Amino acid sequence: MKIEKKKYDKSIFGLVGKKISYSFSKNFFLEKFKKESIHHVTYEIFDIPNIEDILYIFKNPYLKGCNITIPYKTSVIPFLTQVMPEAKSIGSVNVVKIQNQHRRIGYNTDVLGFELSFQKDMNKFAYHENNNTMSALILGTGGVSKSISFILRKWKIPYKYVSRKKKNKNFIVYEELNKDLIENCKIIINCTPLGTYPMVKLCPPLPYQYISSYHYLYDVVYNPSKTLFLKKGEKRGAMIRNGLEMLRIQAEESWKIWNS
Secondary structure, X not given: OOOOOOOOOOEEEEEEEOOOOOOOHHHHHHHHHHHOOOOOEEEEEEEOOOHHHHHHHHOOOXXXXXXXXXXXXXXXXXXOOEEOHHHHHHOOOOEEEEEEOOEEEEEOOHHHXXXXXXXXXXXXXXXXXXXXXXXXXXXXXXXXXXXXXXXXXXXXXXXXXXXXXXXXXXXXXHHHOOHHHHHHOOEEEEOOOOOXXXXXXXXXXXXXXXXXOOOEEEEOOOOOOOOHHXXXXXXXXXXXXXXXXXXXXXXXXHHHHHOO
């Protein structure tokens, strides 16, 4: 892969992923830099077709840190020189701090972003449910799903992964979702990119007719603000939340890490 060479007089931060031209991150950080009068820094999008291409990005001497997004949160790990204990136990990295070209440290701020945004709703939802035995379905098995499951375990909320392929006994496939499963799993969290702009007419293939006002649907997708997954849930009376607040929280935590 050939990376365009540029000359900079400022430090670079950026987002690494695949097909991420829609990303919120660049505007978020550029606006933050302007608002907070943070000078001599910039934020760029590094859209790469293969994770191996990240080595070319890491060679840029001006790069001080980057966020990692779909589909590289797990596959980036072998390219790092150190992974912080929490990120290692989760098996997912979404922040890399670059001290020099030979020292690249991986962190996970998705867990905090999800937990803080999720917690606000759970306080209301648990009261609404009057139920201490809530269960969850995690749609998708990529890097972000590992962060979600980490928090659900912390909160002692039982969960099952829903995948296109059956991987082990804790995984179910979409075809297995039925009335009993949906009614028993009141929390449904979409960790897939289905519904992300511009593919706004897509959504996870659930039996939405079994969703009710006793359900809570969380989508890590933030663009559009209301995905088809969330619209279908809202139509059935479910409480819904998108991933925008999660993204903002994890982005601010990224900045703290890069400047620590």
